[in-house]
Amino acid sequence: MLFSMDFACYGSDKTQEYMKLVIGIVDEAGRANVSDLFPVLSFLDLQGVRARMRGYLRKLYKSFDDIMEERLRFRSLNKESKDYNDVLDSFLDLMQDGTSQLSRDDILHLFIDLFLAGVDTTSSTLEWAMAELMRNPKKMVKARTELQQVLDKSTLKLEESMVSKLPFLQAVIKETLRLHPPVPFLIPHKAICDVELCGFLVPKNSQILANVWAMGRDPSIWENPNSFIPERFLENEIDFKANDFNFIPFGAGRRMCPGLPLASRILSFMLASLLYHFDWKVPDGLKAEDMDMSQRYGLTMHKAQPLRAIPVKM
Known part of the structure; x- marks a missing residue:
């Protein structure tokens, strides 16, 4: 629905990577963290939660950015094609027609939210x-x-x-x-x-x-x-x-x-x-x-x- 891609091919290394990223992010977000009890210590990241979460999110962001870049190339080469009509296309239309203040970075972070919250x-x-x-x-x-x-x-x-x-x-x-x-x-x-x-x-x-x-x-x-x-x-x-x-x-x-x-x-x-x-x-x-x-x-x-x-x- 988001990218016109199948994320359920269990023999695919890419699918397994997405699954591990989602599980890792959810586990870290729900982990008991001393920084939640003592915010003054949060900058120390004593349990490494923030560092692991940042790593997971960076990989997911990069993966979605690659998907967006590939779609932009496809659109530039096939301007009359309507092969895709998904959520990504809708946001790219908004981003490119100049009527929206959404940036590429905004859209990628929104997709991370949608993907994590829905899957x-x-x-x-x-x-x-x-x-x-x-x-x-x-x-x-x-x-x-x-x-x-x-x-x-x-x-x-x-x-x-x-x-x-x-x-x-x-x-x-x-x-x-x-x-x-x-x-x-x-x-x-x-x-x-x-x-x-x-x-x-x-x-x-x-x-x-x-x-x-x-x-x-x-x-x-x-x-x-x-x-x-x-x-x-x-x-x-x-x-x-x-x-x-x-x-x-x-x-x-x-x-x-x-x-x-x-x-x-x-x-x-x-x-x-x-x-x-x-x-x-x-x-x-x-x-x-x-x-x-x-x-x-x-x-x-x-x-x-x-x-x-x-x-x-x-």
Whole structure:
């Protein structure tokens, strides 16, 4: 979508490099750092976090800069061609027509933000959704049955436009995000003045973290909070807009995640594709209910043990 490139060729050294860069950046961003507790020591970089992060970001920046340079050469040689119509082309059009103040450096940093924010969170959520469905085979059957009912019987082809007709599948995504929010503490906010919340004084300039992981498992909000029950989102019209603030995996208000519309649609379509094209089973004779569902905490929340699932052609 960003560059008209396939980043999922697992035999490619370039793909592996991108994966290592993303994992490295996310791990360093979520690492406990003494400089966060004692800012006066930050210039020392005692744990080397800043140096490693700078190295990862420099490599990612250089890689995206090479992609942009190659595209600019292509555009200069093929001025009438419309082979690409992606996000990069859109920003290059803005940069070159003189109506925008965006510089090349601005665009490259924006792509880093988009790439990091979209890749790791989406893949981890999809992994959790598949893991929960495999542990709850009746839910998987229910989702697949819904797919078969909605599918165009004449073409037997799954289209992205069908996502809106799959309420149970969308409920599966919401329930996954409730139990396993990809960013468990959301993005930090800062109090711009002294404010009292629920009897507690939050001093000016305090950093505030919203623990959406704890909210999603709060028994005062959710019935059977630790159980995977997508039906709860069919019984109550709870969406991502955070109207009652019970369910805010994308944040809320003016600062909520701008990728919400894309993420919710793409997640649903990817999960639908996996369920439609394959049946799934756990490997090595492992019982589904015995799957390891422990979590590895950081800036983003991954399964401690990556999901292993065997696809069986339908």
